[in-house]
Amino acid sequence: MTGVPLPYDQRTPGARRARDLIRQVLGTAPVRVWPTESPDAKFAELPDGRRVVVKWPEWRNDVESIRAEAWAHRRCREAGLRVPELVAAADDPTCLITEVLPGETLADRDPREPATRAGWAEAGAELRRLHEIRLPGFGPLRARAGxxxxxxxxxxxxxxxxxxxxxxxxxxxxxxxxSAGDRLVRCLTRAAPALAELTDGRLLHSDLSGGHVLVGPDGFGGIIDLGQAQVGDPRWDFARVLLWDGDPALDALLDGYGREVLPDEERHTVLPLYLFAYCCHHAVGHPNDEYIALLLERSRWRALL
Structure with a gap:
């Protein structure tokens, strides 16, 4: 995601939806709107010069995830974490408006390059603070009455x-x-009882990638996009980093998080389980066969056989 305005037809359905939501919730019309990487979220510039992201229930987001993301933003800001400020959240119409943090993402940058590695390391230290937030239950975050x-x-x-x-x-x-499917099911069946013994659920980002880590001229800028937040095992977030950014990015993240939390054995046994589970969740029902095949290839599922 980038907060730099791009040429964009302000008459598209998505642009009109974003403008209408901002007008209803903030009482002002945006100066302009431009796309994010998601069809259910848009960047916008407000009359006072602030740049925001407006997100609504559609595609990957539902009403529950919008409410949960709003709660996660508030809780993380209370904890002093560098996540975007929550500008507004509404139930009627359901939407979320957050500030755009300055900086550029680490997407498509070599994590072995010193400045990029330093950005990942600072993200690791920030992620550890996020994981200090304990919550009841497990799985997708659900928010009710504060x-x-x-x-x-x-x-x-x-x-x-x-x-x-x-x-x-x-x-x-x-x-x-x-044959591979049967072996994968047996592997997941064997692993499930031990994972279910987890009793200490932590707040997870659950979609951590270079595209959600911001850096600027002064260094680390923050972590964005809490739309898939979960409660569970912190190692889930480590596995998610592997999907698009690979082992060098995870190594850099652990520079800041602390390597002692992930013994080599767990890196090679638990993380492949989580990575496959994540990819499987996002593959099922997806309309694009090429994307499904790519997710599956990046999931490292063969390591489980």
Whole structure:
């Protein structure tokens, strides 16, 4: 995501939706609107010069995730974390408006380059502070009346989903052969009881990537996009980094987080489980076969066989 305005037709349905929501919630019309990477969120510039992101229920976001993200922003800001300020959150119409933090993301930057590695390390220190927030329940964050908890009774809902439905879906549609699918289900079945013993649920970003880490001329700028926040095992966030940014980025993140939290054995056993569960969750039902195949390839599922 970038806060730099881009040429954009202000008459598109998405632009009109963003303008209408800002007008209804903030009582002012934006000067201009331009796209984010998601169809259910837009950048906007307000008359006072502030730049914001407005997000609404559609595509990946539903009413529950919008409410949960608003709660997560408030809680993280209370904890002194560098996340965007919550400008407004509304239930009617349901939307979320957050400030745009200055800086550029680490997306597509080599994490072995010194300045980029330093950005990842500072993100690791910030992530550790986020993980200090304890919450009841497990899985996707749900917020009600100023409190929040995970939607499930035990960890890890996405792994259970992959075992019970996701692998079969991938097999039925030809993305996995049946033999590999059977072996994956057995692997997930063996792993589930130990993971379900987790009792100390922590707030997770759950979608951490270089595209959600900001750096600027003065260094680390913050972590953005809490729209997939969960309650669970901090190692889930480590696994998510591997998806698009790879091992060098995780190494750099651990420079700041602390390497002692992830023994080599867990890196090679637990993280592949979480990475596959994440990819399976986002693959099932996706309309783009090429994207599904890419997710599956990046999931490192063969490491589980």
């Amino acid at each position: 409190t929040a908890r995970g939607a499930a009774a035990a960890w890890c809902p996405y792994l259970d989903e992959a075992r019970d439905r996701g692998v079969a879906w991938l097999v039925d549609r030809g993305f996995l052969d049946r």
